[in-house]
Amino acid sequence: MTAASASPSVQPPEDRVLSLYQLLDPEVLANPYPLYHKLRSQDPVHWDPFLHAWIVTRYSDVIHVLHHFSANRTPTPEQLSALNLSALNPIAAVMVRQMLFLDPPDHTRLRALASAAFTPRRVEQLRSHIHDVMDTLLDAVVSNGGMDVIADLAGPAPAIVTAELLGVPAGDHALLKEWSQDFAEMLGNFQHNPDRFPRVLRSVENLCSYFRSAMQEQYLNKREGLVQAMMTAEIEGVRLTEEEVIANLIVTLVGGQETTTNLIGNGVLTLLRHPAELDRMRADSSLIPSAVEELLRYESPSQHTARLAPADVELGGKRIQKRQAVIAVMGAGNRDPERFPEPDLLDIARKNNQHLAFGWAAHFCFGAALARLEGQIAFDTILRRLPQLRLNTQGPLVWRHNLGLRGLTSLPVAFGASDPKRNLGVAT
Ligand code: HEM
Numbered sequence: 001m002t003a004a005s006a007s008p009s010v011q012p013p014e015d016r017v018l019s020l021y022q023l024l025d026p027e028v029l030a031n032p033y034p035l036y037h038k039l040r041s042q043d044p045v046h047w048d049p050f051l052h053a054w055i056v057t058r059y060s061d062v063i064h065v066l067h068h069f070s071a072n073r074t075p076t077p078e079q080l081s082a083l084n085l086s087a088l089n090p091i092a093a094v095m096v097r098q099m100l101f102l103d104p105p106d107h108t109r110l111r112a113l114a115s116a117a118f119t120p121r122r123v124e125q126l127r128s129h130i131h132d133v134m135d136t137l138l139d140a141v142v143s144n145g146g147m148d149v150i151a152d153l154a155g156p157a158p159a160i161v162t163a164e165l166l167g168v169p170a171g172d173h174a175l176l177k178e179w180s181q182d183f184a185e186m187l188g189n190f191q192h193n194p195d196r197f198p199r200v201l202r203s204v205e206n207l208c209s210y211f212r213s214a215m216q217e218q219y220l221n222k223r224e225g226l227v228q229a230m231m232t233a234e235i236e237g238v239r240l241t242e243e244e245v246i247a248n249l250i251v252t253l254v255g256g257q258e259t260t261t262n263l264i265g266n267g268v269l270t271l272l273r274h275p276a277e278l279d280r281m282r283a284d285s286s287l288i289p290s291a292v293e294e295l296l297r298y299e300s301p302s303q304h305t306a307r308l309a310p311a312d313v314e315l316g317g318k319r320i321q322k323r324q325a326v327i328a329v330m331g332a333g334n335r336d337p338e339r340f341p342e343p344d345l346l347d348i349a350r351k352n353n354q355h356l357a358f359g360w361a362a363h364f365c366f367g368a369a370l371a372r373l374e375g376q377i378a379f380d381t382i383l384r385r386l387p388q389l390r391l392n393t394q395g396p397l398v399w400r401h402n403l404g405l406r407g408l409t410s411l412p413v414a415f416g417a418s419d420p421k422r423n424l425g426v427a428t
Contacts, residue, residue: 018043020304020327021050023403030399032303032406033344036332045316053306053325054318057332059339059356061316065328066360069307073325074101088197091186091204097247100255100363107362113240114248114366117229118165123369126164130374133160134381142385146392149411153378154264161374162256166249167225168214176210179203180254184405207253211246226252256367262301262407263371264378267292269411270299272391274346281348282383291348292375297355298346303331303406305359330356331406388416 022028022035039046040057048055056065076096077089095101099110134157141147159177163170182203185196214227222228230245240248271278281291304327309320320326333356335343340353358365365371382389392414400407 014042015049018046018055019048019050020055020329020403021048026396026399029403030397032331033335036329036335039329040332040336045318045320047318048327051325051327053327054315054320055327055329056315057329057336058316059333059336062328062330062333062356063360064315065307065326066305066356066363068310069326070103070310071101071107071307071363072103073306073308088201090201090208093243094204094208094247094250095186097244098251099248099366100251104362109238110240110244110248111362111366112235113233113238114230114252116235117226117233118252118366120369122165122226122229123373126161126370127373127377129164130157130161130377131381133157134377135385138381138385145416146412146414149268149413150261150265150408151410153382154261154268154411157264157378158257158260158374161260161370162253165226165256165370166214166253167218167223167227167229168210172210176207176253177257179207179210180250180257183207183250183254184258184402204250207250208246211249212242215242215245252367255365256370258402258405258407259301260371260374262405263292263296263375265408265411266299266301266406267295267375267379268382268389268413269391269397269408270295270346272389272413277346277348278389281379285380285383287348288376288379288383289372290350290353292372292379293353293355294346294348294350295375296357297334297340297350297353299406300331300334300355300357301406302357302359302404304329304404330359386413386415388414390414 016022018035018039020035023032028035036057039055044056044058045061046055046057056062074095075083075092077086077092080086080088080092097110099107099114102110134153137153137157141152147153155177156173159173159180160170163173163176168176180203182196182200185193185200211227215231218228218231227245227249230240230249233240271281277291281287307326307328309322309324309326311322313320334340337343340350358368358371390413392412397411398409400409
């Protein structure tokens with residue numbers, strides 16, 4: 001099969017059946033797991049002519065790709081200019097400096113400096129702030145007997161926490177979220193929507209000038225947070241350039257928002273669909289950390305990522321050519337029966353649950369510790385304060401169009417007369 005000659009109308013039906021483009025069908029998007037199972041059992045390393053990319057769905061193959069293939073996949077401004085797409089150069093100029101799209105040695109240097117700025121101590125310091133954010137957001141809705149989990153809690157909470165993490169005014173969180181949502185369209189998504197480019201471009205320019213001013217301000221007035229820490233991080237005399245600080249503040253801002261929103265939103269929905277597991281969690285809050293891992297595995301907020309083959313290589317009996325694109329579907333690897341017994345079963349106490357929701361190897365999620373903490377505190381707060389939680393919608397749930405970042409547009413729930421007690425400082 002040659003990719004170059006492929007077109008949707010002449011492909012044999014099995015190619016269409018196995019294409020990840022099936023996710024454009026709302027029914028498949030609502031439940032992509034049968035498609036993933038089909039791919040994994042019929043053609044685990046599958047050439048998708050519609051996406052012009054290999055689709056990898058086995059747990060062990062996803063790990064192999066994330067370990068060994070190149071993350072350097074975003075076009076440079078020079079390449080875009082050659083394609084007459086120089087209007088997109090400001091976006092490309094940011095992306096080529098983001099750790100997510102770099103290989104060693106650039107990735108190693110950037111990640112080490114950024115990690116020196118984002119320490120476990122910093123995450124721990126945010127614990128009481130996160131409790132406060134979740135409680136304050138619930139205070140606003142608890143007497144209504146219902147809420148939209150996404151609009152009222154899962155959306156704003158990570159935005160507010162991220163502003164604190166960065167060390168910028170909390171009041172800017174809505175603006176940062178809006179720009180960040182636009183930028184997220186460039187990540188984890190294989191649809192191209194040229195109509196959206198002007199808006200994405202504007203938001204990238206806004207983000208760059210926002211962080212440039214924050215840096216200028218913080219040269220004069222130091223403030224605890226990632227902006228200051230990235231500006232000053234130094235290892236053996238090496239520092240990040242101003243452009244690298246800005247690009248990696250943006251990827252940290254964007255990486256931590258919609259994903260965490262989706263962890264909370266997808267998690268609440270999954271628990272509501274599995275009432276016995278929800279009751280088990282309510283009865284024993286020590287299960288919350290393992291429940292968060294299981295929810296990450298079961299409905300992964302980031303379903304897939306892309307890499308390029310570093311050379312002509314063989315994987316799963318298929319010959320992949322150098323620089324061909326490979327989509328590693330973490331959402332499918334996380335349901336691989338070879339790795340997870342009864343993968344479609346939700347077990348909040350699942351053992352040996354090394355899922356792929358945060359990726360693997362060098363690019364393993366930079367904010368995983370924070371995301372886990374936010375998830376644990378969100379579920380603790382919901383369980384503690386919202387008894388008789390139930391779905392409150394007649395119509396079908398609508399999933400977001402970004403096919404890589406799996407999450408709901410809204411999740412209306414109702415709850416009974418609540419215990420309005422806020423957290424009194426009990427550690428979670
Ligand atoms: C539930 C929430 C989250 C999920 C599911 C998630 C998922 C992921 C995944 C799958 C990757 C690897 C992508 C790849 O290999 O191509 C990644 C990388 C990354 N994440 Fe997260 N993420 C979450 C939260 C966060 C948070 C809270 C932050 C920041 C505070 C963050 C910042 C990043 C960054 C900067 C990278 C790039 C790391 C690198 O390239 O070395 N993420 N994340």
